[in-house]
Amino acid sequence: MITLSLIGIGSGNPDHLTRQAMRAMNAADLILIPRKGEGKADLAELRRAIVAEVVTNPANRIAEFDLPIRDEATTDYRRRVDDWHDAIAGVWADTIAAQLGQAGRVALLVWGDPSLYDSTLRIAARLRPAPQIEVVPGITSIQALTAAHAIPLNEINGPVTITTGRRLRDEGFPPGVDTCVVMLDGECSFRHLPPKGLQIWWAGYAGMACQITESGPLDEVCERIVARRAAARAEHGWIMDIYLLRRAPDHAKP
Template identity: 60%
Template sequence: MRELTLIGIGTGNPDHVTFEAAKAIAAADTILIPRKGDKKSDLADLRHQIIAKVAPDSAPKIIEFDIPARRANGDYLEAVDLWHDAIAQGWKAAAQDAPCVALLVWGDPSLYDSTLRIATRLDPMPDIKVVAGITTLQALTAAHAIPVNDIGAPFVVTTGRQLRDHGWPKGADSAIFMLDGHCAFQTLPLEDFDIWWGAYLGMENQVIRSGPLQEVCADILATRAAARAAHGWCMDAYLLRKRR
């Protein structure tokens, strides 16, 4: 593998694919598509749909590969480190002898995505190119038609694990939380925050909720649980802002 192109494809809406990304997809020789089990097969299917839509006249070789499972017990960072090693080896095995390979990255390779970190584990290191994509942060605020911050005020982008383990981020009145499968906002004093929540952002089955956290918390928990039961998976994010 001499060249690896990481193409951000947005959060599920094929219209999120930029002209730059469409050109990169059309120019690709080989595209790797990850499979994450039957419950998430629609994520692989959507990648196939995007390729067919934006590059109907090109014929890249498409290779699907299975994402290995991450160890659930023991030290979290150690488990992630071993998992990333396994994924990198999976890329190499799937790509075989293809010199120029592309991966379609959900969202953007730069924001809470490990594709770039995994790429550095390839040996020998290929030439890495990145095509920026629409992020979950953008899709969330667009869905609610809100700005992410107050005038002149900073904001934080972090994870549900950080909120659960360390509480509200210091020095911020607004924060966006990603990768939160346990709805860590429940650990906060509900009366102190407003929330803007969204799941399947950009997709046909997008669902959003907003309001004082104390009033909409139960609805969000029930809506998320029902959606996960219906689809087998749920990718969501939310903005919390301190109430004045």
């Protein structure tokens, strides 16, 4: 049987790895490294650097593969994502079979944590024959964000909603909470909110050496975040960012 270890690696900083993650990487017969194209080549390079620093087992093999490109022409978002995940699972299966056959331990390094706004577990569930799945938790982008700003995630006895840029744009600030964390936002969807009474804490490349941050009242820092995000993406060819929005106490909803 194939055992597939999905290993959370935080932001790609080796200091974010747990001892459990290091053991799992060294126990693997095969480590998979996905490539996302020339514009994101440094993401694969960060994974390579982690492997080079952490893995001491000479029996480890490394296999790199190109991720399929998602079809953006299909208007049905869910179908588009499902088809993409099917294609990725097919590439995983082919790569594993070519390297190991039907038995062995495989490690896949996952940004952040495999359980938080990440589809790795859903893709792994598509593999046939089904492997034994092992999840090694990692530091999430939410933890990296709050650490970067030295703020708590929640207020005293306060709930938090984690949502996406798409939903923030279409549905507004989540009802019933005063704090929300927004992930997967390629459009700076906070621009669609009435800014009065909202504070924002934003980070690009949270936890990485090239981390950038902004914070303050949304109406004061909104355009600065948009400009810095655009400049950083132009410089690196990609950006991963995340932000926390919080209502000021006098604007809190019952």
